[in-house]
Amino acid sequence: MSIANFIFTNGQGNFPVVWCCLPAPAPDIGTGLVTAEEVALGSLYSDQDAVYWGSWLAATIDSLSGYFPDDTPFPTDSIYRIDHLTCGEPVNMGYMDIVNPMRNLTYTLSYIEHHFLANGSFSSFIDDYSETTRIDISELKPVLFPYDSDHQLAISGDADSDAIPDSIEHDFFQLNPGDWDTDDAGIPDAVQLTERLSALLPALMTHQDSLHTR
DSSP states (O other), X not given: OOHHHHHHHHSSOOOOGGGGOOOOOSSBOSSSSBHHHHHHHTOTTSSOOHHHHHHHHHHHHHTSEEEOTTSOSOOSSSOEEEEEEOOSOSSOOEEEEEEETTTTEEEEEEHHHHHHHHTTOSEEEETTTTEEEEOXXXXXXXXXXXXXXXXXXXXXXXXXXXXXXXXXXXXXXXXXXXXXXXXOOSXXXXXXXXXXXXXXXXXXXXXXXXXXXX
C-alpha cells in the first residue's frame, strides 16, 4: 500500500471511493479527461479513461524509491520521490516531490492528490473541501517518463542519432546537428521537440480554420 492510501485509510480520511471521483473540467470528452490530457497521455479516442490512467500513474509513483528529506545524498541516475509527512491535519497530510535528476525536473504531488489519482480522478479536493485542484499531466509526464527509447526510430542522415535529420536540424529548429542533446536536458533533441509540438495539438484541434481543424 502506498503512503498516501495508508494515511487515508488509517487516518481521518477514510472516505468512500465514489467521493474520489470528481468530474473533469470542460470540455470533458467522456473519459474523465480533457482533450489536452488525452493527447499528452497518447490515448486520444481510445477506451483508456481517467480510471485506467489514474491507477496506472499512481502505481508507477508508488514503485519509485522513496526517501525522506534528510536521506541525502539522493540518486543522480534514477527517478525517485521525497516524502514530506504532515501529522495531525485532517486534510493536508503532506506531499511528495517526484524528482527526475537527469532532467533536473521536479513535480510536487500532495498525498490527497495521489489518493484521488489512485481512484481514477485527476481532480481532488483541497483544504476544507470547498475547492478543487487538478494534476497537470503535461508537467508530471516528463518527470516520470523522460522518453521511451523503443519509440526512437533510427533515420538516415542523422550524425548525432537524435532522430532529426541533419539537413533540417539547424536551419529549421536551431539545434546542433552534432549534439544529440543540444541544451543538455538529458533527452534527445527530437524527444524534447515532440514534447513541445504535442502540447500544441489540442489548440490546433479547437481553432476553427480550413487547414488545421480535425
